[in-house]
Amino acid sequence: MSSPILIVATALLSWSALLVASRIILVNTGLDPWLFTFIQMMAGGAVLMLVSGRPKGVWRTLRDPVTWLYGVLRVATAAFFTAALLHTTAANAAFLAILSVPTSVLVLWLVMSRVPRIGELPGHLMILAGMVALAVTLEDGFRNPALVFMILSELCVVFSTLIAELHPMNQTDDRRQRAALTGAMLLASALVMLLAATGLGALAQIWPGVARVVPGELAWISDPLMVLDPMLWGAAILVGIGLRGPSMFPAMRAIHRVKTSNYLAGMAALPLTSMILETGAAQAGWLAPISVLTWSTGFGAVMILGSLAVLAARAWTASERRLS
Numbered sequence: 001m002s003s004p005i006l007i008v009a010t011a012l013l014s015w016s017a018l019l020v021a022s023r024i025i026l027v028n029t030g031l032d033p034w035l036f037t038f039i040q041m042m043a044g045g046a047v048l049m050l051v052s053g054r055p056k057g058v059w060r061t062l063r064d065p066v067t068w069l070y071g072v073l074r075v076a077t078a079a080f081f082t083a084a085l086l087h088t089t090a091a092n093a094a095f096l097a098i099l100s101v102p103t104s105v106l107v108l109w110l111v112m113s114r115v116p117r118i119g120e121l122p123g124h125l126m127i128l129a130g131m132v133a134l135a136v137t138l139e140d141g142f143r144n145p146a147l148v149f150m151i152l153s154e155l156c157v158v159f160s161t162l163i164a165e166l167h168p169m170n171q172t173d174d175r176r177q178r179a180a181l182t183g184a185m186l187l188a189s190a191l192v193m194l195l196a197a198t199g200l201g202a203l204a205q206i207w208p209g210v211a212r213v214v215p216g217e218l219a220w221i222s223d224p225l226m227v228l229d230p231m232l233w234g235a236a237i238l239v240g241i242g243l244r245g246p247s248m249f250p251a252m253r254a255i256h257r258v259k260t261s262n263y264l265a266g267m268a269a270l271p272l273t274s275m276i277l278e279t280g281a282a283q284a285g286w287l288a289p290i291s292v293l294t295w296s297t298g299f300g301a302v303m304i305l306g307s308l309a310v311l312a313a314r315a316w317t318a319s320e321r322r323l324s
Helices: 004-029 033-052 055-062 065-084 090-097 100-112 118-137 145-166 175-206 208-213 224-228 230-258 260-283 295-323
Strands: none
Touching: 004 033, 004 065, 004 090, 004 230, 004 260, 033 065, 033 175, 033 230, 065 090, 065 145, 065 175, 090 118, 090 145, 090 260, 090 295, 100 118, 100 145, 100 260, 100 295, 118 295, 145 230, 145 260, 175 224, 175 230, 224 230, 230 260, 260 295
């Protein structure tokens, strides 16, 4: 899998499968999306650590504060995205995720002094225009919680992707080292967040005022014992082992090969692959039927075209530099 295109495509397909599988489970079982995500990422991280066969490298990684920062951002990204799936389709959430393309350019400009190319501007404007139009088509429009969740998710994904690009243990083609790094990040951070969520729920039982300073949709605040649900653990572990871990590994490799901004632009095709899988799930009776030919799909397509325009501008600039 030496081709950057093949590596990004592998990450793309695995993320799509993960998103659609998560939505099927959440919609049909009513499990809490936050606890589901924490446990899922713990399971995926544990598997990657085991297959890496590098316990010494894992413990060294766990002593690095940057590892914890990345892990928390990565878990928060997944938790916000998973929560959004309760309020809109996987395809719409993936369309909104394209916001990471202009966001990454702004962050890289401010943090890394990577000046954006002027030719990218039309593409970024298309993405922003498509996002605003898409938000209008959502149920309840701009008041739909999915919009806020996805904005927060993409802010986290930009910073976590940048950390993954720069992390010393990701500057290699050693698969075992990458698996150790990814697994340690997921397991440690997700475990801490699960314990924090459970502890906060228990604290709210003693001091009810705690519940007023957190979002009302966090069900585990009022019922912390829901973390003991066997179905929650069973479903989350299966998805974590089968999809979450395998998705993170090619994503880390892709980030290493193509860098942050190009990886996020390539992920703009995620809505299309998610829509295909979601349509298949609907035909199988696992999800409610969805309509592909909608205004939201059209506006999402504008965002994808904008991302392609950004990639084309970068390719044109790169070719001009080579010729000069």
